[in-house]
Amino acid sequence: MDILHDFPYLTLQDIKGLHYDGFIELKGALYRLEVKVPASGSLSEATVKCDANFTRILNPFSDIIKQRLSQCDSLHGFLKEIQSIAENQLDRNAVAATDSTMFCRQLLDHIELLGWDKLEYVSDDFREVHMVFTDVARRKHVMKLYTGKQYPRDCPKCSVQLPVKFDLHWSAHATLTDAYGQFEVSVDTFQDFWNKMAEIDAKTWVLEPEKPTHAAKHRRIAINPSVSVQITVDPNNPRVLPDCMFLGSDQAIKPLRQSMNANISAWNEESGILDNLGRLLNVTFPSPATSTKEEFRLECGICYSYRLEEEIPSEVCNESRCQQVFHQTCLVDWLRALSSSRQSFNTIFGNCPYCEKAMTVKLMAR
Ligand SMILES: [Zn+2]
Ligand SMILES: [Zn+2]
DSSP, rough: OHHHOOOOEEESSTTTOOOOEEEEEEETTTEEEEEEEEOOOOGGEEEEEEEEHHHHHHHHGGHHHHHHHHHHHHHHHHHHHHHHHHHHHHHHHHHHHHHHHHHHHHHHHHHHHHHHEEEEETTTSSSSEEEEEOOOTTEEEEEEEOOTTTTTOOEEEEEEEEEEEEOOOOOTTOOHHHHHHHHHHHHHHHHHHHHHHHHHHHHHHHEEESOOEEEOOOEEEEETTEEEEEEEEEOOOOOOOOOOESSSSSHHHHHHHHHHHHGGGGOOTTTOOOHHHHHHHHHOOOTTOOOOGGGGGOOOOOOOOOOOOEEEEEEEOOOOTTEEEEHHHHHHHHHHHTOEEEEEEEEEEETTTTTTTTTEEEEEOO
């Protein structure tokens, strides 16, 4: 009768002592349990039935329990073992639940400290936090933090839109306010850069990127329907001459290059990028005030679209009466399909699909 002494909520269902049904007490709560040993008395063939909650507690140990069933020398010993396994697991669960409550409380304290007005979003499990900062020019900047299990001990992962790499400095005692402060300082250092980029976005036709983010350092600006210039601005030094790459037919971009080289010393760090470029290149950039974007969004002569996934037309026929533009991908596919074309190393030699004039296209690694 040892079993009924240690497990008072079980009742014996047969006279041989092989079938028990009722409840088992774990940490003060009762869980449904039924154990049936076959007439042979072999424990390894016993069936154990538990309620859903008890099953959930024992689930990670199902292999161990099976093994113990075959090794225990008595049903009593076996019941004592599963009781001990389940109670240990309940203790572990309780610690995990406390950890999770502690984490939420800590994060809420940190949000309180930061101010709810600076918070744009927080996920239900508090693992993802978006903080928002509006700069002096009323541009909105968002810092996304992803907190790990060991927050605040471990540095959260962080995602921001800045033109340079941002490293979050973190210590075990850091809070959201520290992260926000670092972001604020970083955003402030790029005001001059963003002002310059904003002027370009407002006063020219930017062909690329389609929707520039705060991190984008380059702009492809239309000069005329068949020529554009891609500039890359140094965010730490936005007043110096940006890196310039012209796109268009050889004869169209040659005078621009020459003009730039001849006037390069005239770059004035006190005036804007557009003023400077206009003077160096001797061009007036077409602007939304004087033209429509469609005039500069020339479609590819092969697929008749402007944007092909991320690509925009970058190959131009050099014949002055043609100047048709093509996507690099489209032109490569077209020329490769023709027996009249030939390839040497990474260059394909063929003819313009429009005017038949000889054309070459370089294969770029993608
Ligand atoms: Zn195309
Ligand atoms: Zn052509």
